[in-house]
Amino acid sequence: MPHIVLTNVSDFESFYHNFKKEVLIIKNEEKDQTTSTIIRFEDILLNQLKNLLLIKTIVIENGNQSQTYYIMVMKKNNDQITIRLDPLTDPINKTDAVKTSLANIAKQYKKIDPEIAIGRTNLEQYLL
Numbered sequence: 001m002p003h004i005v006l007t008n009v010s011d012f013e014s015f016y017h018n019f020k021k022e023v024l025i026i027k028n029e030e031k032d033q034t035t036s037t038i039i040r041f042e043d044i045l046l047n048q049l050k051n052l053l054l055i056k057t058i059v060i061e062n063g064n065q066s067q068t069y070y071i072m073v074m075k076k077n078n079d080q081i082t083i084r085l086d087p088l089t090d091p092i093n094k095t096d097a098v099k100t101s102l103a104n105i106a107k108q109y110k111k112i113d114p115e116i117a118i119g120r121t122n123l124e125q126y127l128l
Contacts, residue, residue, distance in 0.1 A: 002099050003084040004106045004127070005076075005119035012075045014112045015105070016053055019044045024104065026097070037061045037097045039104070051075040054086060055105065059097040067091040067098065071105055080119070081109075096126075103127050 024039040042056040053073040060066045070086035083105050085091065091098050103126035110116050118127060 004121040
């Protein structure tokens with residue numbers, strides 16, 4: 001299961017308050033063809049306990065293959081969060097675009113608070 005752990009997080013809700021619907025377009029150039037991957041962050045939900053975010057995400061690859069799922073951001077303790085796919089909406093294909101969407105959430109947290117550090121993850125190459 002792809003995941004990213006962020007440490008030294010001082011404000012869990014900062015991403016919720018700064019969330020803007022966003023569309024990422026990634027151009028892939030392969031052998032005389034140019035295709036685009038689209039990643040769209042649709043909506044964000046914060047639970048009542050304020051320890052869980054769900055981010056509705058849509059990924060469109062190869063012009064017509066689309067997957068809709070939620071990215072789950074969970075507060076683990078006072079200064080640590082985990083970013084992963086929601087098990088109830090887990091996409092069948094964990095493509096590069098799905099993994100890139102998770103990494104993008106981590107990068108957005110780091111933009112909001114540069115003191116945040118990347119902890120354990122199996123998505124190192126997507127965080128560069």
